[in-house]
Amino acid sequence: MSALTMNLTATASEENSFDSAPEQTVVEDTVGFPLVDDPKIRARNASVFYGDKQAIFNIDLDIGKHEVIAMIGPSGCGKSTFLRTINRMNDTVDGCRVSGEFLLEEDNIYGSKMDVVELRARVGMVFQKPNPFPKSIFDNVAYGPKIHGLAGSRVELDEIVENSLKRAGLWAEVKDRLQQPGTGLSGGQQQRLCIARAISISPEVILMDEPCSALDPIATARIEELIAELAENYTIVIVTHSMQQAARVSHRTAYFHLGKLVEVNETEKVxxxxxHKLTEAYITGRFG
Amino acid sequence: MSKSSKPNATTERIRQTLAKRYRAEKRFRLYGVVAILFGLLCVATLFVDIIGKGHGAFRQTYIQLSVDYDADILGISDINDAQQLALADFSGLVKKSLRTRFSDVSGRKDKRQLYRLVSNSAEYDLTDRLKTAPALLGQSEKRWVLADDDIDTYFKSLNSSDGAFVGRTSEKQQQWVQSLIDAGQIELRFNSQFFSNGDSREPEQAGIGGAIVGSLFTLFITLALSFPIGVAAAVYLEEFAPKNRWTDFIEVNINNLAAVPSIIFGLLGLAIFINFFHVPRSVPVIGGLVLAVMTLPTIIISSRAAIKAVPPSIREAGIGIGASPVQVVLHHVLPLALPGMLTGTIIGMAQALGETAPLLMIGMVAFIVDVPGGFTDPATVLPVQIFLWADSPERAFVEKTSAAIMVLLAFLITMNTFAVILRKRLERRW
Incomplete structure (x- = not known):
């Protein structure tokens, strides 16, 4: 459901003045602590529009260095949209407009000086559905370093591929069949291959858009372990529908509701x- | 549910409708089978008819003559003198051989009929023979020469169930043929000239070599122009062009062009390429240009469909790793779309190979005897050759026409099979 129509229904039910059920609570300002010192990513007054519809309303949020921040909220709340504004994946969507200030350290993400190719090399992304290229496992991981010219020689490239696969926890399983197609792996292995592909170009930030929603619990557990390991070197922003997952992997959790950022707090506290009443209602399963 | 248990009302109603549904399903499948059978029957009829009519053209009647390379008749004193050889009377040599074989023939009328037993290409054959083997001068040898097309038609029909086709052969000629048969001096041989010769007024000398070469030259130009232009247009429209009224307008027009009758493209070629740009007429270049314009919409439409079929997740993966838009297209989209593009292109080429109407407009319907040697030599193409032969009055052209159709069909089947194989081999799963 679109953010706008949900908004309207919320307003309508407010006028009917039922008992103060959480759905009717109006979001004023973000509660908790959305801002940190010396952030990796800084978003101020961020809004995103799809055509005439506003998907995200004036969000202020900082993402710290080497932090894992989880974004939770019901479907259509804008968490994925927010995630995609960070590496400008929304550029490819027709009629999408972004306003507000986004900084990656000191660089303005939407500034005229920002090269979008460079941005995406610095902010990697892992998608909901595993999407390896229909090439060999080796080529999948080697593609990023190749196009960005990160490997001077074949030996160096081999090293990058091996390290990336090791860090993605996939090396032991695929080291004997690097030339086989990446699409022949299982779902969980494919997703780890995509993670290896993302870290092969040593990004500063990794965005994960529901990376485990297409995976079984065992594969999910492996990815979650991996996220914990990766957090030592990278800043990770993860969108998830699973509150348990958010609780397990993240340091801070941001709760989105109808395009607004309701609460950001230590994960344990959330x-x-x-x-916030809305957060409480969501995590206790009263809606979502 | 077991039979003994009492079915409730819903189950009962479902059971009642089941039989009806199964009947409907069977009926529907029957329609499909009937449709397929009807199609197969039509194709089978076509093939049986064409092969039945055309297979004869692959063999041609030859007559054995004992040729005496008499220097006096030829009027050659020096065998190494090219001019003497060019002026030599080889026609007289053929006539002499025939007169020797049938020595009882007298009278001008009968003699003229006698000379018409063999094709007028026999003298050129003997010319070539003496050129390659000058030592034969003054010697004699037995040589198989082409029979005239009327004799060929008559000889081939001798064993047919409908009785012999007398046609334009006289009774005397029939007797001579019988005498040749008895002496074993007439026989059917594989007609290699059919594949190497150009067109001719004489059916026994007419071949599709010129038309095949012309078709190949024309198709080469068509492919070289329409594939890159078509793919570039499709990639731009699908991946880079903004979606606005202009691109909508272009899309409508491309779809429209695909449905425009092909003769219109011929008129366009005539008006623009020939009259404005002064491209010479009747040559593969102009034919290729016109067919390229005609094939473009097919290629653009199929290429766009192939590009659209590439899952967006692959593009996202490419963009996500920091590939530029062109890199995404070249590294990921095109390799995946290529099988579909090639299939569309080959189908477009097959369409172009079978196209006649636009070529009539740009002079490729001319009577061309020589096999074209390049892109700017006058040429004709296979379907036009079929059109020309189908129009010719000589009986012998009937089997030539069918044989040419067989060759054209063989080319089309090969191309379409190639398209299927290519698609299967290049297809990658994701």
Missing amino acids: FTTPE
Whole structure:
């Protein structure tokens, strides 16, 4: 459901003045602590529009260095949209407009000086559905370093591929069949291959858009372990529908509702003593 | 549910409708089978008819003559003198051989009929023979020469169930043929000239070599122009062009062009390429240009469909890793779309190979005897050759026409099979 229509229904039910059920609570300002010192990514007054519809309303949020931040919220709340504004994946969507200030450290993400290819090399992304290229496992991982010219020689390229696959926890499983197609792997292996592909160009930030939603629990557990390991070197922003997952992997959790950022807090705090009624309603399963 | 248990009302109603549904399903499948059978029957009829009529053209009647390369008749004193050889009377040599074989023939009328037993290409054959083997001068040898097309038609029909086709052969000629048969001096041989010769007024000398070469030259130009232009247009429209009224307008027009009758493209070629740009007429270049314009919409439409079929997740993956738009297209989209593009292109080429109407407009319907040697030599193409032969009055052209159709069909089947194989081999799963 689009953010706008949900908004209207919310307003309408407010006028009917039922009991103060959480759905009717109006989001004023983000509660908790959305801002940190010396952030990796800084978003101020961020809004995103799809044509005439506004998908995200004036969000202020900082993402710290080497932090894993989880974004949760019901479908259509704008968490994926927000994620995609960080590496400008929304550029490819017709009629999408972004306003507000986005900084990757000191660089303006939407500034005229920002080269979008460079941005995406610095901010990698892992998608909901595993999407390896229909090429060999080796070529999947080697593609990024090749196009960005990161490997001076074949030996160096082999090294990058091996390291990336090792860090993605896939090396042991595929080291004997690097020339086989990446599409022949299982779903969980494919997703780890995509993670290896993303880290092969040593990005500063990794965006993960529901990376485990197409995977079984065992594959999910492996990816979650991997996220914890990767957090030592990278800043990770993960969108997830699974609150357990958010609780397991993230340091901070941001709760989105109808395009607004309701609450950002320490993950433990969000799942034990949420400050906002909407957050509480969502994590206790009253809607979502 | 077991039979003993009492079915409830819903189950009962479902059971009642089941039989009806199964009947409907069977009926529907029957329609499909009937449609397929009808199609197969039509194709089978076509093939049986064409092969039945055309197979004879692959063999041609030859008559054995004992030729005496008499220097006096030829009027040659020095065998190494090219001019003497060019002026030599080889026709007289053929006539002499025939007169020797049938020595009882007298009278001008009968003699003229006698000379018409063999094709007028026999003298050129003997010329070539003496050129390659000058030592034969003054010697004699037995040589198989082409029979005239009327004799050929008559000889081939001798064993047919409908009785012999007398046609334009006289009774005397028939007797001579019988005498040749008895002496074993007439026989059918594989007609290699059919594949190497150009067109001719004499059916026994007419071949599709010129038309095949012309078709190949023309198709080469068509492919070289329409594939890159078509793919570039499709890639631009699909991947880079903004979606606005202009691109909508272009799309409508491309779809429109695909449905425009092909003769219109011929008129366009005539008006623009020939009258404005002064491209010479009747040559593969102009034919290729016109057919390229005609094939473009097919290639653009199929290429766009192939590009559209590439899953967006592959593009996202490419963009996500920091590939530029052109890199995404070249590295990921095109390789995946290529099988579909090639299939569309080959189908477009097959269409162009079978096209006649636009070529009539640009002079490729001319009577061309020589096999074209290049892109700017006058040429004709296979379907036009079929059109020309189908129009010719000589009986012998009937089997030539069918044989040419067989060759054209063989080319088309090969191309379409190639398209299927290519698609199967290049197809990658994702």
